[in-house]
Amino acid sequence: MDPGTFRYQHLSSPNAIRLLILEPSKDQDEELRGTLIHTTLEDCDYELIEAYTALSYVWGDPTLTGTLTLSGHVFTITATLADALRDLRDDTRPRRIWADALCIDQTNISERNSQVGLMGLIYRVAGHTVIFLGPSTPETDRVLQSAPHSSMNFYPSWNQSQRHEIVQAARFEILNRPWFFRVWIFQELILSRDPWVQIGRRRVRWKDFCHLLLHNGPNSLSRGKPDDGEEPLRMLDRMNRSYINGGGGNNAGNMLALLQARRGLGATDARDFVFAHLGIASDQWNVAQSVPVDYCSALGHVFARMAFYILETEDVETLITLLDQQAGVSNGEIPTWAPDWRVVPSPCAPMYKSNKLSHARVLLAPTLFLEKHNILGLVGHSVGTIKDVSATFPMSSTLDLQGMVSYQATVSKIAALYNSTGGVYYRGDSSGQHAMVSIRNREEEHLELCRGLFEEWARFLEHLPVTCPTDPPHQHEQFIESLRTWTEGQLGKPRIFVTSESNDLMYIMWTYLHPKATASSLDGRRLATTHDGKLGLVPAQAQKEDCIVNILGCQVALVVRPVKVEPEEEKGIHEDLMFKLNGRQSLQEPGEKHPQYLDRLPMHGPVVGVEHYAVIGSCCFDGVDPWAVNQIPKGSSLPNEKS
DSSP, rough: OOTOOOOOOOOSSSSSSEEEEOOOSTTSSSSSEEEEEEHHHHHHHHHHHHHOEEEEEEEEOOOOOOEETTTTTEEEEHHHHHHHHHHOOOOSEEEEEEEEHHHHHHOOOHHHHHHHHHHHHHHHHHHHHEEEOOOEEEEEEHHHTSSSSSGGOOOOOOOHHHHHHHHHHHHHTTTSSSGEEEEBHHHHHTSSSSEEETTTTTTEEEEHHHHHHHSSTTTTTTOOSSSSSSHHHHHHHHHHHHHHHHHGGGTEEEEEHHHHHHOOOSSSTTHHHHTTTTTTTHHHHHHHHHHHTTTTTTTHHHEEEHHHHHHHEEEEEHHHHHHTSOSSOOOOOSSSTTTOOSSSOOOOOOOOSSSSSTOOOOOOOEEEEEEEEEEEEOEEEEEEEEEOOOOOOOOGOOOSSSGGGHHHHHHHHHHHHHHHTTTTEEETTEEEEEEEEEOOOHHHHHHHHHHHHHHHHHHHHHHHOOHHHHTTTTTTHHHHHHHHHEEEEEOSSSOOSTTTOOOOOHHHHHHOOOTTSOOOTTOOOEEEETTTSSSEETTOOOOTTEEEEEEETSSEEEEEEEOOOOHHHHHHHHHHHHHHHOOOOOOTTTTOOOTTSOOOOOSSSEEEEEEEOOOOOOETTTTOOOOOOOGSSOBBEEEEOOO
């Protein structure tokens, strides 16, 4: 906003806010006039006569503008705000309005920081909230005219055909408007005492608007689901349920749940993906300590601090799962270990996790956040380096699995052989249960069937299209040759090759090509081999020479990419790292003995092999159990991520 000759007066107290007193006019086209007054939220909360209305709207294109005269000074505002004020303006009475673009000095970063921290209270205290959706059309007028008037116990009766026409008009003329896809609106709706939906000059209460589109009669608001299964109505239903159950924001969920639910929506300032939820997050006070509202902080730093908060309050696996949900490698603005909340989640299924060693958890997984450098420090060790990668696997739901007659027949024969020899049984040890099968006296038959199974795999891969234009020529063909070498080495091993009792890559391939499987970890990912002959499942973004590392406290491994750091910067990072490590205790509590845990990684003394990586995503390599004790190297290393 360009204030021109208008100058804001300093807000004098922590709970002070400004309100716009919008002058009345009967002429829609008359220029907008008003004054800004100072008040406090306490005074507004006790106001019985002149409660203010909070405006919830979309800022819109900043190049399209209008003007408002404030105390004789011209103030430039966006066209969407000008439209909203014209339609809110009363014919005869001044109206008290709170609108963020006007009532917060947007050029004053310190004020923005403090006022955004009050946003939750501002919407709670407002007598009403008007959700302004833009100009009206004949269709929107018809929809709003059709809404019930619940406070007067008036519920119009519509037959099914009439209601269908109303719902269709709302879908195409209302529910696709930008307001429904902005990140701020969730807090504004949840916290509002009395929200209204306004289009043009016509408005109805939110609950009546939802009643019209989601339910068929009075008293059905809390139990019904949309009878039209299309996404716009499902979206409205989710929003309305959040409003009903939100309890003024007290039951909206913690910050992580809110971020996941709103991921990929629109925000003029991407930092608001975090800041816009502080007013309703159940853990808002803890989040505010870790990620205070600060518009001086770079976007990457805000997202990095949020990521470290998630890591501290959840675990490493939760953070990695969030990273797996965003396709593509960071462009450098956001550290690769921090989720980019602007990105719409990908449809990939979670990474496969072996059930072996599932109970052998680490007591403490040390993590370090070097804020100055936006670097996350994790303890880990190398598993290998990628040699060859396949093409990206399509979603299994798009495959003609029933048409793979020869493959399905081979799988059925192997499963029948297992059943005929006594079926699957289990053996347990300190690391967990392991499925076993006896093939006594039928070893040759089993060998030939498994060889046929692997040939079916290779045949399937040979017809897999290479859809990524940046894949090097012949990369996929080279991978198939590596796969043949690996499968030849698996023949004759005492393992289960098909059915739900198989594990690692056998299970991953079996579920991917199973006709009744709903989702597979292989969907949208690749297979890869390492230089030392391992086969694994890796993200679609993985490349040759990417590294595979096991991370302390995590049940999945990571694909990471080496990052070059200049010597001077490396020196500063190392100094900060040593300062952070100073005084750290060992991984176990004093006096505790847990031989199945990883108690060989001390945090005292020198750190061996500090390396810098960009995070690509999680992975799983056949036969590599995260944190099997015999895999731990003699010295510990601390891989760092450098964005």
